[in-house]
Every structure is written in structure tokens, then in C-alpha cells.
Amino acid sequence: GPVLRATRQIPVQRNTGGAAASLDAAERALAQGECVVIFPEGTISPDLDPMPGRTGAARLAQATGVKVTPVGLWGAQRILFKGRKPSWTRGVAESVVVGKPVRVGPEDDAGAATERIMAGIAAAVARARDVYTQHPQAGDDGWWVRTPESAFRHVGHATGTTS
Incomplete structure (x- = not known):
């Protein structure tokens, strides 16, 4: 929802092709100096x-x-x-x-x-x-x-x- 988007959460769709997209998004965030939890x-x-x-x-x-x-x-x-x-x-x-x-x-x-x-x-x-x-x-x-x-x-x- 809006709170997750406002805090720039990266949703993870476990056991799907979307899981790889989540890792890609996390990698981009780290490259931009973000902290990823x-x-x-x-x-x-x-x-x-x-x-x-x-x-x-x-x-x-x-x-x-x-x-x-x-x-x-x-x-x-x-x-x-x-x-x-x-x-x-x-x-x-x-x-x-x-x-x-x-x-x-x-x-x-x-x-x-x-x-x-x-x-x-x-x-x-x-x-x-x-x-x-x-x-x-x-x-x-x-x-x-x-x-x-x-x-x-x-x-x-x-x-x-x-x-």
C-alpha cells in the first residue's frame, strides 16, 4: 500500500520469476547508496x-x-x-x-x-x-x-x- 511505497519497500514474490526482479531492484538501490534491509x-x-x-x-x-x-x-x-x-x-x-x-x-x-x-x-x-x-x-x-x-x-x- 501507500506506506510501503512511501518507504520504498521492494516487494518480493517468493518462488516466482518476480523474486529475481526484487534482487535486481535491491542491487540498483545499493548501487545508488541506499540501505537495503x-x-x-x-x-x-x-x-x-x-x-x-x-x-x-x-x-x-x-x-x-x-x-x-x-x-x-x-x-x-x-x-x-x-x-x-x-x-x-x-x-x-x-x-x-x-x-x-x-x-x-x-x-x-x-x-x-x-x-x-x-x-x-x-x-x-x-x-x-x-x-x-x-x-x-x-x-x-x-x-x-x-x-x-x-x-x-x-x-x-x-x-x-x-x-
């Missing part, structure tokens, strides 16, 4: 843990020579979350953690580069969660708790036992 998962994780990324951000970094800066967010899920009615309550905190930029060279495999980018994002999200200033109150709806499946995956990643 990409959510490489391509969707909102239902359990709030980062999901495997798609390769678009890595391929864009390869094509332009621009480093990818991983950013972790925590708190926005309390306001707007997939499958939930928005809550416009004032005073909801948001933690933002900026990680170390990731260089993706022309010789790098896009899949491996995506894994490095996502590792940086996962570390930033974990830190954003750790430094979050608000804590659950009695009667809250569980926005801070991992699902059992997510907790299992998280422990598996930490111990290197997931497949």
Missing part, C-alpha cells in the same frame, strides 16, 4: 527462533561487494505477529542487536555464505532476547517462551546433535 528467512518464524535462510541476501552481497550486517530483533512479536491480532499497546520494548558484518566474496558458495549470515542473525537474536528489558507478567500469553519443538531444536543446535 532483507529478512533472509522470507517469513516469520512461528516459534521466534531464526529459520534457515534463503540465499538472496548472500547472492546480493556477492553481486555488489556489500557486506551483510546481521541484526537481531526481540520484542516486536508482542505487537505484531503472524496469526495474531495486532496489539498497539504503548510501552512495549524492542531490543535491537547489530552483529559483525559478514563478507561474501565472489568465490563463496551462496549456501555456505547464507549459513554464515544466519549464524550471525541467530547470535544477534539470542543477544537481543538476553538483554530484553521487559519480563513476563502473570497472565501474559507466552510471547517469551519457546515451543517444545523449538526448545528441542535450540538445544540440539547448541550441542551439535540436530540433523
Whole structure:
């Protein structure tokens, strides 16, 4: 809509020919000195843990020579979350953690580069969660708790036992 156009959003039509056009538009924006923000998962994780990324951000970094800066967010899920009615309550905190930029060279495999980018994002999200200033109150709806499946995956990643 008008807000997205006013902020020069680049729409992405995943799994279509339009996805390539989105990358082209992002490449042009970077060439003009614009900042391009990409959510490489391509969707909102239902359990709030980062999901495997798609390769678009890595391929864009390869094509332009621009480093990818991983950013972790925590708190926005309390306001707007997939499958939930928005809550416009004032005073909801948001933690933002900026990680170390990731260089993706022309010789790098896009899949491996995506894994490095996502590792940086996962570390930033974990830190954003750790430094979050608000804590659950009695009667809250569980926005801070991992699902059992997510907790299992998280422990598996930490111990290197997931497949």
C-alpha cells in the first residue's frame, strides 16, 4: 500500500520469476547508496527462533561487494505477529542487536555464505532476547517462551546433535 511505497519497500514474490526482479531492484538501490534491509528467512518464524535462510541476501552481497550486517530483533512479536491480532499497546520494548558484518566474496558458495549470515542473525537474536528489558507478567500469553519443538531444536543446535 501507500506506506510501503512511501518507504520504498521492494516487494518480493517468493518462488516466482518476480523474486529475481526484487534482487535486481535491491542491487540498483545499493548501487545508488541506499540501505537495503532483507529478512533472509522470507517469513516469520512461528516459534521466534531464526529459520534457515534463503540465499538472496548472500547472492546480493556477492553481486555488489556489500557486506551483510546481521541484526537481531526481540520484542516486536508482542505487537505484531503472524496469526495474531495486532496489539498497539504503548510501552512495549524492542531490543535491537547489530552483529559483525559478514563478507561474501565472489568465490563463496551462496549456501555456505547464507549459513554464515544466519549464524550471525541467530547470535544477534539470542543477544537481543538476553538483554530484553521487559519480563513476563502473570497472565501474559507466552510471547517469551519457546515451543517444545523449538526448545528441542535450540538445544540440539547448541550441542551439535540436530540433523
